Amino acid sequence: MKLANPELSVWVSMGDGDSMAIGGNHLIHAVRRNQDLNVTIFNNEIYGLTKGQYSPTTKFGQVTKTSPFGTIDYPFNPGELVMGAQGTFFARTLDCVPQLTTECMTHAAQHDGCSVVEVLQNCVIFNDKTHAAITDRAVRDDRTIVLEHGKPMLFGKNKEKGLRFNGRLLEVVTLGQDGITIDDIMVHHEDTEDTGIHMMLAHMGGDLPVALGVIRNVKKVSYTQLYEEQMEEQMQSGKYKCMDDLLNSGDTWEV
Amino acid sequence: MSENQIINKEDLVVRFAGDSGDGMQLSGTLFSDASALTGNDIATFPDYPAEIRAPHNTIAGVSGYQVHVGNHIYSSGDKCDILVAMNPASFKSNLKWAKRGATVIVDIDTFTEEALQKAGYTDDPFTDEFERAYTIIKAPITSFTSRIGDAVGVDKKTAEKSRNMFALGIIFYATHKALDHTFAYLERKFAKKPQVVQLNKAVLTEGYEYADKLEVMHSHIVEVAKADQMAKGRYRNITGNVATAWGLLAASEKSGRRLFLGSYPITPATDIMVELAKHKSLGARVFQAEDEIAGICSAIGASYAGALACTSTSGPGLSLKSEALGLAVMTELPLVVVDVQRGGPSTGLPTKTEQSDLAQALYGRNGEAPLVVVAASSSANCFYWAYEAAKLALEHMTPVILLTDGYLGNGSQLFRIPKMDDMPAISPRLATPGDTEYRPFKRDPETFARQWALPGMEGLRHRVGGLEKAPEGNLSTDPENHALMVRNRQEKVNRVANYIPDQTVTGNPDAELLVVGWGGTAGALTLAVEELNNEGKKVAYTHFNYICPLPKNTGDLLRRYKKIVVCELNSGQFANYLRSQFPECAMTQYNKVMGLPFEVGELKEHFNSLLG
Ligand SMILES: Cc1ncc(C[n+]2csc(CCOP(=O)(O)OP(=O)(O)O)c2C)c(N)n1
Ligand SMILES: [Mg+2]
Numbered sequence: 091m092k093l094a095n096p097e098l099s100v101w102v103s104m105g106d107g108d109s110m111a112i113g114g115n116h117l118i119h120a121v122r123r124n125q126d127l128n129v130t131i132f133n134n135e136i137y138g139l140t141k142g143q144y145s146p147t148t149k150f151g152q153v154t155k156t157s158p159f160g161t162i163d164y165p166f167n168p169g170e171l172v173m174g175a176q177g178t179f180f181a182r183t184l185d186c187v188p189q190l191t192t193e194c195m196t197h198a199a200q201h202d203g204c205s206v207v208e209v210l211q212n213c214v215i216f217n218d219k220t221h222a223a224i225t226d227r228a229v230r231d232d233r234t235i236v237l238e239h240g241k242p243m244l245f246g247k248n249k250e251k252g253l254r255f256n257g258r259l260l261e262v263v264t265l266g267q268d269g270i271t272i273d274d275i276m277v278h279h280e281d282t283e284d285t286g287i288h289m290m291l292a293h294m295g296g297d298l299p300v301a302l303g304v305i306r307n308v309k310k311v312s313y314t315q316l317y318e319e320q321m322e323e324q325m326q327s328g329k330y331k332c333m334d335d336l337l338n339s340g341d342t343w344e345v
Numbered sequence: 346m347s348e349n350q351i352i353n354k355e356d357l358v359v360r361f362a363g364d365s366g367d368g369m370q371l372s373g374t375l376f377s378d379a380s381a382l383t384g385n386d387i388a389t390f391p392d393y394p395a396e397i398r399a400p401h402n403t404i405a406g407v408s409g410y411q412v413h414v415g416n417h418i419y420s421s422g423d424k425c426d427i428l429v430a431m432n433p434a435s436f437k438s439n440l441k442w443a444k445r446g447a448t449v450i451v452d453i454d455t456f457t458e459e460a461l462q463k464a465g466y467t468d469d470p471f472t473d474e475f476e477r478a479y480t481i482i483k484a485p486i487t488s489f490t491s492r493i494g495d496a497v498g499v500d501k502k503t504a505e506k507s508r509n510m511f512a513l514g515i516i517f518y519a520t521h522k523a524l525d526h527t528f529a530y531l532e533r534k535f536a537k538k539p540q541v542v543q544l545n546k547a548v549l550t551e552g553y554e555y556a557d558k559l560e561v562m563h564s565h566i567v568e569v570a571k572a573d574q575m576a577k578g579r580y581r582n583i584t585g586n587v588a589t590a591w592g593l594l595a596a597s598e599k600s601g602r603r604l605f606l607g608s609y610p611i612t613p614a615t616d617i618m619v620e621l622a623k624h625k626s627l628g629a630r631v632f633q634a635e636d637e638i639a640g641i642c643s644a645i646g647a648s649y650a651g652a653l654a655c656t657s658t659s660g661p662g663l664s665l666k667s668e669a670l671g672l673a674v675m676t677e678l679p680l681v682v683v684d685v686q687r688g689g690p691s692t693g694l695p696t697k698t699e700q701s702d703l704a705q706a707l708y709g710r711n712g713e714a715p716l717v718v719v720a721a722s723s724s725a726n727c728f729y730w731a732y733e734a735a736k737l738a739l740e741h742m743t744p745v746i747l748l749t750d751g752y753l754g755n756g757s758q759l760f761r762i763p764k765m766d767d768m769p770a771i772s773p774r775l776a777t778p779g780d781t782e783y784r785p786f787k788r789d790p791e792t793f794a795r796q797w798a799l800p801g802m803e804g805l806r807h808r809v810g811g812l813e814k815a816p817e818g819n820l821s822t823d824p825e826n827h828a829l830m831v832r833n834r835q836e837k838v839n840r841v842a843n844y845i846p847d848q849t850v851t852g853n854p855d856a857e858l859l860v861v862g863w864g865g866t867a868g869a870l871t872l873a874v875e876e877l878n879n880e881g882k883k884v885a886y887t888h889f890n891y892i893c894p895l896p897k898n899t900g901d902l903l904r905r906y907k908k909i910v911v912c913e914l915n916s917g918q919f920a921n922y923l924r925s926q927f928p929e930c931a932m933t934q935y936n937k938v939m940g941l942p943f944e945v946g947e948l949k950e951h952f953n954s955l956l957g
Binding site for chain 2 (some may be wrong): 091092093094095097098115116119317320321324325327328329330331332333334336337338340341342343344345
């Protein structure tokens with residue numbers, strides 16, 4: 091659609107099943123090419139429409155209709171997949187925080203190239219509270235971190251905790267404890283070309299807070315732009331200007 | 346040239362066969378181009394192996410190219426009058442394609458013990474019986490070329506690559522043709538490599554002179570009749586795949602809709618994409634997708650956005666596109682799907698031809714999912730059928746499957762170049778911005794086609810998708826609505842029949858026997874029927890290009906004949922399709938599922954047996 095009419099702003103709305111299973115191949119190739127699409131992935135870690143089978147993002151061991159004894163599938167992390175495919179934009183938000191979602195979507199729309207926004211989505215019917223361990227009001231501030239470009243990675247109710255790179259791994263530290271100051275805290279750079287840190291951030295969970303906000307946003311000429319440049323150039327310099335030219339090109343003769 | 350006796354012939358079939366790396370496709374192409382330029386009608390048929398680099402000198406690695414030249418050429422010919430075999434493997438596997446009495450030219454230098462063994466020979470292949478049945482020319486091609494290579498100063502490998510030119514030189518002598526066209530080609534092609542030009546020209550000339558020195562040649566020179574019934578105009582040589590690509594480009598220019606092709610490479614359809622990828626200057630937007638599903642889905646997206654959207658593939662790829670075809674049916678968007686059929690099922694016979702995707706094209710989708718199916722019947726008319734497919738898609742708001750096949754796609758023919766001004770108009774059914782009456786599934790009372798509203802058109806915000814909709818565009822699971830929409834989608838396709846010409850009969854229309862064909866078999870069927878009628882038999886013939894819907898007079902036409910034989914390169918898919926619509930007509934079948942085109946001889950034999 092975007093190739094047929096580059097003027098359009100094209101949005102692709104998918105679930106975790108659509109984007110990671112049946113459409114997984116298409117997602118990674120759109121990301122790899124950096125096609126100028128805005129992709130939203132509503133990740134409820136389940137196949138909702140078909141009533142509750144495990145998906146490629148369902149937590150390992152979870153009991154679902156098709157895994158009565160627990161899944162033995164290791165899940166995908168959409169962020170890691172996007173970065174593995176050389177993605178240029180990845181953001182993550184929560185269904186219950188509309189303001190953050192709006193911000194992520196706005197940045198995605200502004201990004202030239204393929205932008206992917208993962209929305210951690212609750213499925214009231216078939217996978218209720220799958221994200222509750224991080225989204226519940228009582229724990230949200232401690233279990234998530236909203237990343238902001240150029241700002242130190244702080245979180246917690248009073249922004250008292252932060253992330254530090256200890257030379258080997260990311261770790262949580264508390265300001266004021268063991269001599270930790272704000273200078274020890276990592277600063278978020280969404281535009282770092284290297285995917286290393288962004289991959290670590292996207293991967294976080296468990297003991298580390300789940301990263302939200304724009305995790306990666308780097309500039310790279312989009313497929314759309316390269317395509318239009320080639321079209322333009324060929325339109326200017328191409329040998330044939332119309333079909334009659336082409337039809338009569340090469341070896342022809344009169345009878 | 347010494348004093349020779351020249352034999353005049355109406356037509357001649359030359360087959361070039363050799364190892365994959367021997368350049369046989371090029372020799373064949375150059376011979377057919379030179380013939381076309383000197384006034385012959387032509388048809389060609391490349392017969393190349395599925396393996397890209399099969400072991401040297403093996404049967405699996407044999408590549409062939411058959412050229413049929415003459416006055417009035419319908420097909421690439423059954424069997425050849427002249428066979429070129431560049432090594433023992435090609436000799437062994439291609440001799441069956443030579444007529445008895447044919448001239449067989451071999452590079453005798455390659456008939457070493459090792460190569461003979463690799464080809465599966467335990468004895469001398471040139472038995473007495475063989476020598477009696479054929480005229481054999483054992484040319485030391487390799488040694489000639491390596492000597493010339495030394496003289497020109499190129500290495501052995503480069504010299505060997507020009508062996509095909511030696512064979513071509515012999516053929517030009519044998520067919521009384523000049524070398525200048527090929528010289529010009531070589532000068533163009535290797536403009537930056539003067540040594541290579543010199544080498545190839547020298548080898549070509551040497552082959553020609555070698556033939557001149559051969560006693561047997563002098564009584565074997567053939568002057569093939571020039572085409573005398575060709576309509577006036579400008580001509581060129583064209584393959585079916587290039588013609589298909591150009592037909593789509595032409596339809597795009599005429600309709601004013603951008604051309605979009607979303608495809609995934611697959612033999613023998615790839616060349617359509619390869620050709621279109623060259624023509625960005627003509628506005629062709631080609632997208633090489635990650636698979637066939639992405640190919641067709643990107644095309645559906647492009648169609649939604651207003652392009653003349655196409656996807657090209659072959660059998661296995663069409664299977665992958667099935668679900669998305671349903672989406673195109675449901676969204677009622679224009680879409681052209683080209684299926685260059687090959688031997689199936691599964692990966693089957695990638696480089697061989699067949700007509701066995703018909704049922705898939707007609708029925709291969711879930712749900713009631715009617716669409717238009719048309720088929721090209723010659724390499725050259727792929728241009729017109731691609732154009733027609735696009736016209737029908739755009740004017741009737743429906744996906745259209747165009748069936749061609751490996752034989753048409755890779756084969757080439759003379760093509761009378763049309764003028765774009767003479768091509769029929771194409772009127773896409775675009776909605777009018779701001780039209781307050783616009784409804785996504787409101788239908789034209791005549792065609793039943795809906796209107797095409799593009800994203801960005803003022804006031805025409807709407808949605809389309811895979812789920813069933815009510816005419817206003819809202820989702821609906823209402824039973825009555827579904828029944829209505831199913832009927833309407835079918836009716837829209839049925840009504841295409843109001844816009845296509847009647848089915849015609851050739852041959853002897855008053856015959857008892859009606860031969861029925863469709864798609865790529867027209868060449869052999871036409872010739873078989875023509876020859877039988879010339880021999881005093883009475884045979885009628887009708888060939889279908891519009892498959893779904895069928896021309897409106899089809900039933901009336903079929904009912905006129907007592908005996909009907911439906912001929913196709915599958916197990917009877919078209920015959921069964923016709924039976925399902927005209928159960929009152931008794932139909933017999935003639936089928937061939939060998940990955941090969943029909944031969945005129947086998948068809949005549951079968952028709953004769955039916956004539957009793
Ligand atoms: C080809 C095909 N296979 C299977 C289905 C059935 N199906 C519909 S939705 C779905 C799962 C979708 O899961 P997800 O993308 O996570 O979306 P959710 O329903 O959870 O929002 C499946 C398997 C289908 N519609 N099409
Ligand atoms: Mg889901």
